[in-house]
Structure formats: C-alpha cells, structure tokens
Amino acid sequence: MNGQRIAPKIAPSLLSADPLRIWEGIQSLAGEYDWIHLDIMDGHFVPNLSYGPALLKALRSALPEAVLDVHLMVEPPEDFIDSFLRWKPDYLVVHQEATPHLHRVLQAIREGGSRPGVAVNPATCVEALKPILPFVDLVLVMSVNPGFGGQAFIPEVLAKTRTLCQLREVQGLEFLVEMDGGIGLSNVEEVVKSGCDVIVAGNAIFGEADPALTARLLRKKAREAGSGE
Numbered sequence: 001m002n003g004q005r006i007a008p009k010i011a012p013s014l015l016s017a018d019p020l021r022i023w024e025g026i027q028s029l030a031g032e033y034d035w036i037h038l039d040i041m042d043g044h045f046v047p048n049l050s051y052g053p054a055l056l057k058a059l060r061s062a063l064p065e066a067v068l069d070v071h072l073m074v075e076p077p078e079d080f081i082d083s084f085l086r087w088k089p090d091y092l093v094v095h096q097e098a099t100p101h102l103h104r105v106l107q108a109i110r111e112g113g114s115r116p117g118v119a120v121n122p123a124t125c126v127e128a129l130k131p132i133l134p135f136v137d138l139v140l141v142m143s144v145n146p147g148f149g150g151q152a153f154i155p156e157v158l159a160k161t162r163t164l165c166q167l168r169e170v171q172g173l174e175f176l177v178e179m180d181g182g183i184g185l186s187n188v189e190e191v192v193k194s195g196c197d198v199i200v201a202g203n204a205i206f207g208e209a210d211p212a213l214t215a216r217l218l219r220k221k222a223r224e225a226g227s228g229e
Contacts, residue, residue, distance in 0.1 A: 006176075008222035009034035009198045010215055011069055013180070015050060016202030022055070023062070029205070030212035032219065035067040035091075037180070037200045040084070045075035045098055046147035053083045060087045067091075069138075069198075071119060071180070073146050074098065077105050085112035093117035093140050097124060106135045117178075121146060126160045130167065136175050138198070139164055143191075144181030153182030158194040165195035188218055192225035 012033050017025030026036070036059065041050040059068055070089040074080045077094040078101065084092055092114040094105055102118065109116035117138030118129060122145055129139065141160050144151035157179070164177050176197040183191055184204030191199060199222055201215075208214040 005226060006197055008192050008196065008219075008226045010219045010222065011035035011037040011178070011198055011200045012205045012211070012215060013037040013039060013200050013202030014055075015039040016206040018206075025206055025211070026063075028211045029215055032212045032215035034219075035069045035198065036063070037069045037071065037202075038089075040070060040072045040074060040080070041147065042074040042080075045095065046073045048147045053087060056084055056089060057087045060089075069093070069117075069178075069200075071117075071140060072098075073119075078108075081105065081109055081112065085109065085114055089114050091115045091117050091138050093119050093138060095119045095121070095146075096128060097121055103132055103135060106132060110135075119146075120160070122154050122157055126163050126167075129164075133167060133171065133173055133175060138176045138178055140178045140180060140200075141196075142181055143179050143183065146181075151182055153187055155187075155190075158190065161191075161195040185214070185217060185221060188221050189225040192222045 010033055039050055041048045043049040067090045069091045070084055071093045075098040077098050092109045096118050099105055106116040115137035118136050119140035121142050141157055143153050143157045161177050177195055178198035179191055179196045180200035183199055183201050205211045205214050
C-alpha cells in the first residue's frame with residue numbers, strides 16, 4: 001500500500017439481519033457502510049446453513065454500485081465459486097482449510113472477474129498463507145469460530161493481523177486485512193490498531209435499535225484509531 005494506510009472500512013454482515021426483512025435491514029443502515037458482507041455456509045464445512053447465490057444476484061441487481069464481499073464457508077470451494085462469480089461479487093473469499101488446491105481456486109476467482117480472498121479460522125497460523133499472499137486481494141482473519149453469529153471475540157487472533165501487516169510490508173503487497181467475529185464498539189479501536197483494514201460487524205449493528213447510528217459510531221471509532229487520533 002505504498003506505506004499509506006487506507007481509512008478502515010465497515011462491512012455489516014447480513015447474517016445478523018432479520019432473514020424475513022433483509023432489504024429493510026439494509027435500508028436501516030441509511031448508507032452508513034462501506035461494504036456489505038455476505039456469509040455463505042454449507043452445513044458441512046461449518047455447522048450451519050445460510051444463503052446461496054440467489055441472494056447475491058438480488059443484491060447485485062438492487063445495489064449495482066455496492067461493494068459486495070462474499071465469504072464462502074464451504075467445502076470444497078471449487079464446487080461453489082462459479083455459481084457466485086456469475087453475479088459479480090467484488091470480493092470472493094474462500095477458506096485456506098477448505099481446499100488442498102488453494103492457488104488454483106484463487107486463480108479461478110480472479111479469472112472469473114472478482115477479487116480473490118482467503119480466510120483463516122482462529123486455530124490456523126497465518127504463516128500457512130505465505131505462499132499465496134501475492135495472489136490475493138484480501139485476507140480474512142476469523143476472530144470467532146465460523147458458523148454462527150453473535151459469538152465472543154477471540155483476542156489472541158490480533159497477533160495474526162500484525163503478522164500479516166508485516167508480511168505485506170516486507171513483500172511489497174497490496175492485500176487488505178479483514179476481521180470477522182465479535183467486533184463492536186467496545187473493541188473496534190483495538191482491532192484497527194492491530195492493523196485491520198476492513199471490519200465485519202453483524203450482531204453489533206443489526207442487534208441494535210438504530211443500526212445506522214451504530215454503524216456510524218463504529219466507522220468513527222475505526223477511523224480515529226486508524227489515523228492515530
């Protein structure tokens with residue numbers, strides 16, 4: 001990033017929105033977001049089922065200019081990426097733990113027109129990502145065990161973001177560092193100060209009476225932490 005840090009971005013997770021009122025949930029944000037985060041779960045890689053490509057299609061149609069960040073918690077991702085690439089997510093993220101052919105999957109995502117990303121579970125060392133960092137635009141550090149919203153933040157993962165920032169600087173790379181799980185107003189500053197560029201927040205936003213206000217406060221706190229104020 002040429003030594004200059006971007007302003008931290010807030011990505012509300014639709015997993016925590018009311019499933020019967022997803023569009024109303026997005027509208028309740030009143031534009032107070034940078035990206036929209038979509039969690040895809042297969043009931044196999046993680047113990048839960050969520051949405052499929054039909055929701056991505058609807059979001060892309062309704063919000064053609066929005067940055068759509070799709071996190072595939074599926075195994076194997078090779079069997080899923082084409083159905084999502086069809087609807088042009090800006091970022092399509094797969095798990096390091098879900099495939100032995102990670103480079104091939106990331107290459108297919110880029111060739112399909114989306115920016116490839118890689119995610120790691122709390123128990124996975126980021127050193128395992130070193131061979132593929134030059135091929136990704138985003139690294140997603142899970143700060144809870146994937147599968148369910150509303151879990152407690154695992155603070156030990158902050159060491160991973162610091163390591164990733166060091167690797168990015170040493171190798172002269174441009175990928176963004178994202179974190180997902182248990183982030184809210186109480187810890188967003190610490191997360192940003194550890195090097196995170198993109199903050200995913202679900203229950204912390206949609207679980208509040210005024211999601212737009214909460215998202216605005218999260219963004220304010222994140223940007224103040226990112227600028228050192």
